[in-house]
Amino acid sequence: MATAWMATVVEADPSARAALQTLSPDFAGLYEAHSRPIYYLCLRLLADPALAEDATHDVFLKVWQRRDQFRGDSTWRTWIYRIAINHCHNLQSAWSQRHIQPTEQDALLDLAGGDDTSPLRVLELRELGERIQTTLDRLPPEYRLLLLLVADEELSYDEIAELTQQTPDAVRGKLHRARKAFAAAFAATA
Amino acid sequence: MKPPASKLQCQHQTEDNLTAQHGQQQTGREFANADEMLRYDASRTEVPPAVARRLAKSVRQQARPPKRPSGWGLLP
Numbered sequence: 001m002a003t004a005w006m007a008t009v010v011e012a013d014p015s016a017r018a019a020l021q022t023l024s025p026d027f028a029g030l031y032e033a034h035s036r037p038i039y040y041l042c043l044r045l046l047a048d049p050a051l052a053e054d055a056t057h058d059v060f061l062k063v064w065q066r067r068d069q070f071r072g073d074s075t076w077r078t079w080i081y082r083i084a085i086n087h088c089h090n091l092q093s094a095w096s097q098r099h100i101q102p103t104e105q106d107a108l109l110d111l112a113g114g115d116d117t118s119p120l121r122v123l124e125l126r127e128l129g130e131r132i133q134t135t136l137d138r139l140p141p142e143y144r145l146l147l148l149l150v151a152d153e154e155l156s157y158d159e160i161a162e163l164t165q166q167t168p169d170a171v172r173g174k175l176h177r178a179r180k181a182f183a184a185a186f187a188a189t190a
Numbered sequence: 191m192k193p194p195a196s197k198l199q200c201q202h203q204t205e206d207n208l209t210a211q212h213g214q215q216q217t218g219r220e221f222a223n224a225d226e227m228l229r230y231d232a233s234r235t236e237v238p239p240a241v242a243r244r245l246a247k248s249v250r251q252q253a254r255p256p257k258r259p260s261g262w263g264l265l266p
Contacts, residue, residue, distance in 0.1 A: 016239035019246035027249070031242065039241070040232040049238075056241050061248050132231050150227035183222040 017172065027067070031060055034077055037152050038084050039042050043134055044148055045088045059084045077152075085145065085163060092141075135185040143178035150175055 020028040038059055043052035062083050070079055136144045142164070149160045160170040221227040 016242035016246075020242055020249075023246055023249050025255075031245070034239045035241065036235070037232065039237040040235050043235065044228075053238050053241055057244050057248070060241075060245050061252075064249050065252070066244075097213060128227075129231060129235075132227065146225055147228060151225050151232060153229065179224045186224075 027064060030063065030076060030080075034080050035060065037077075037154075038080060041081070041084055041148050042088060044133065045144065046091065047125070047133055047137055051091070055087055059087050062087070074159070074162070075154075077154055078163060081149070081155070081163055131186060131189045134189045135182055138185045138188075139178065139181055142174065143181055146171065146175050147178050147182060 017028065017032065020031055023126070035056060039052055039056045042055040042059070043049060046052050059080065064082055066083075070076070074082075086112060139147070145164065146160065149155055149163060150157075155163075157168045157171050162170045164171065166174075219230075221230065
């Protein structure tokens with residue numbers, strides 16, 4: 001996917017938001033508050049801006065359809081993330097049945113055992129999205145998801161643990177290894 | 191949530207110059223860790239406006255009453 005790394009940077013479109021506002025101010029507020037992190041998660045999990053756009057639409061349509069099921073046991077953010085993660089996993093499962101996935105993960109995990117304090121550089125910002133996508137694509141799916149979730153400062157370790165169905169301590173341990181693996185893989189993209 | 195000590199560095203343009211053409215001046219940027227780098231990447235990634243438009247259309251369609259079955263549905 002040659003263009004998969006391209007983060008879509010566009011101007012805000014007030015008319016698009018107004019369309020939602022007229023339907024339901026509450027729903028428009030949810031979309032306004034959470035669509036960016038959800039789109040980013042979809043973009044980096046699916047590695048394709050067009051698929052991420054479709055996925056974000058589908059996720060928020062599910063939010064609309066299931067809004068009466070929200071019980072307040074979690075935050076809206078966590079609830080919507082759960083829908084998005086399941087949606088992306090379902091899409092990825094469908095793909096993996098049709099495609100053979102290249103695996104470089106073992107080599108990266110070996111690298112991840114080394115020093116993680118070496119500075120990593122890119123020459124231009126334009127490269128950054130591409131290198132981040134390449135790096136994430138080379139990580140085990142669990143590491144990829146954990147790194148993307150912890151990058152959202154609104155999520156606590158407890159919420160990440162709940163979303164990934166493990167203990168907060170397990171999340172901390174895996175995140176430590178995930179950061180090392182990311183650093184190693186990022187260096188390899190230079 | 192103490193970040194690890196690794197430094198992920200890159201050359202970057204300021205936010206206003208994200209779409210600037212090749213050859214413009216760039217300044218250095220250092221990321222403390224993967225989290226910070228991903229946060230930065232997320233912060234400059236906007237949701238395409240088409241999503242909100244499509245969503246509004248989809249929600250509007252959901253609100254419509256179900257269509258009456260057409261004559262095709264009556265065929266054996």
